[in-house]
Amino acid sequence: MKTKLGWADALWLARHRTPNDRLRFWGSALSSAVTAALVCTAAGLVALGPATVESAIGVVTEPGTRVGVVIAVLLVALPALHLTGQTWKLGSVERRQRLRQLRDAGAGQRELRRVVFADTVVPVAVGAVLGVVLLGVGIALLNLRGSFRPMYRESAEGVMVPTGQYTLVPDLAVFPNVVVASWWPSLLAVGAVSALAAQSAARSTRRLDRPQRRRPSLLGFAAARAARTANPPAFLLAWRRLAEEPRTTARPAILLGLAALVAGSSTWFRRQFRVSLGEQWTQDTFFTQSFTLVTLATWVGIGLCALGLVVALADAVLRRRRADAVAAASGVPVSVLRRALLLQAMLPAVPTVLAGLYVGGGLAVRFTGQYAESRSANPAQVGELIPLPWAEWAAWGLGIIVVAALATLIASTNLRRTTRVDQLRIPA
Template sequence: MSLATLTRLALAGNRTDAARVALTALSALLATLAALAALTVLAIEKPPGDAWQQSEQYVSDLLSQPGLRGGTAFALVLLTIPVLALAGQSARLGAPSRDRRLAALRLAGATSGQVSRVAMLETGFASLGGTLVGLAAYLIGRSVLHRPDANGLLALPTDVLPPVSAMAAVVFGLPVLAAAATAVLLRRVVTTPLGVVRRAGRTGSPRPWPALLIGLGVLAAAMIEQIQWALQGAGLEWLALIALLGIFGAVMGVIFGVGWISHLAGRTLHRFARRPAALLAARRLTDDPWASSRTFAALLAALIIAGGAAAFRASFRLHAEIEQEQNRQAGYGGEIYYNPFYLDTMNLVDLAVAVAVVIAVAGLFVTLVEGIVSRRRAYAALVATGVPRATIGTSIVWQVLTPVVPAVLIALGVGYAIGRLLTGGVGRGGPQPDVPLGQLASQGAGAIIAVLLVVGLGMLFLRSNTAVEELRAT
């Protein structure tokens, strides 16, 4: 099969396939913008002078101070985690109809490898379109936003451009990564002329081994001071890498741990529930506990970052209070000499976390609607046998909320623990910041409320997908 034929087949499909391609392209666009923004921050040249010589052409200290630029780029890279999770969730949209289309290609004589390449090309082309649009938006935005103020200072680093090789690596590397991820996801799938067969994958109940990843992530944060002492002279890059690996391990541990939580919640519901809705949810949770890990991956990643940001804010607030008190005792007037830079910076971090949560909730909505559409025949059969739609809707609420509530608490707790260990106290034996219970509670409650709103919107698709006519759907 020629490349032109593969390309034509990859671009074919119905409206659901078009929606999947559009969401995949949007995810690639957002990831491209975040990655290019991080590269731009890192591309700022250090002016002549000592290691701490500032770049005076910028308004924000995040850009002018060389010691803060690495953290700014790191935060931008973290924003790509929920975006990439959204891409993974978008790839599942319309999966049953795509499977039937691939099976039809097998019936027409295509090999299993060829239909796999069709799926890979579809994802790769969608991602390439998104990255190209993202590159164009970045270049146009860089030109439009290059507006020095009255003092000639810039709000954004629009005077620098990342190396062309680095930009090309982002624009062309993300589609290759997306296509490779599709190949990995299809490794247990065999497309036959009569349909799609999945090889035996995970069997048995999930185990709590992801707790080991969480423990390693927290341990890396706890040992950061000792590692810094051991790597004296090695630069901050190694510390940033160790911190990033620790955070990534903790994120993966929480995400994979939701599978174990879902299975345990399903068994508990099955044992104690008496209502049909809870029993239906219990069976779904025990049959496919890993679905929750896929569904809430982006949301939990964003909440871990939110918990860490809350720890940093509490530490900065304590430093500000100590600085104000010292200024009062010295007779300088704390309100005059207090520098609110770090607390103001945390406002930007909170805004970035809010954007990440919005992206994660969008991915959750895509996954929820896809779940309703893919199981429409089973739901229609239940309705045909007399099960009220309200019962099915309530079972979906049970299925979503039962694992997500403990998962949200664990994600915030892990994020706060890592952030607290990275910030440390104010000197050895000094005062320690209070636990920001109010902020953590508002973040957790906001995430759960957002999930409830998404479930409510998803219920709008339930009636149309539980009609008796769906029993004749192919």
């Protein structure tokens, strides 16, 4: 006879968590809050419609440029969504074992689904609601005093030029409050994030007894071939782990490469516009403001990618804790395991980031050409050869790689716990 397990019992089971469960709970809540806030921002900008709005941020004012902001926010939401998906998987091995025990005790498929929903959907939904609420409150506080607008004067040529002074306009919003722009953006954000969590929870209950199959991938094949000739222990461990679990670091590497592509293209567009506009670049804040927002959005996306890499590697370390404990007990230094983890993340990330910079910068140069164009009334010399921004591209590449390396080192701190002798009692 099957055990009757209602929603109250499922919530009670979800509240009694292990340390890994607590990490998954708070990680899911925080990451879903960020994801819901980004989705709500994009949907709220769409809800503003074709009308012109009053905002201190010029790219949001006009409906034509607002479309680009929506696309940029959705691109930033991709690493946030990946981070949320990674946090759902924290401690998945332990949770699968508990679900099997409940099923052996008589719980049916419906009861198991209730437990998983209470463990997954509840923190995600709560985090999504808090993310939308905090977004609305934050924008309201940002717009409370109004915004500063630059002052202009008429030059001798009859052209309005900025004076360098700003005046406070109380009724001018810094950014339109997208949460209250319409009734549906906040509901869409919370519902979309919660629905994705519910779908993931339902799939996990149907795959309790399904063996983990390794899908063939180019990275796994290349890593398996490289492991045959690897001599240093750290490289050997890293190649073998990439061959066994290529998707652990492949997805964060792809997202980092996408961020590098945006960084490479935006760096060239910024230089090309700055040279082509001439004095108008310093007189009109629209262009500097726009490219500054692109840079800020790119770094936010890189930070979210780094957090996703931390979660993915931390989960991989927890899954391999018995193997790492066996390796440490047999004489392998923890420093070697730490270097292997660093190489496991860097080997796919470095070429992907460099390729993203090369493709993004190359396509941008090919699109605009390497010569200055006439974009204002008094531009720089038309036809002037614009030097390639090698220093900026190198700084972007180095910065992204350093952020990924720091994320890996943060995840490697779990090796102190997973290489202890008591981890040898973990079932194989």
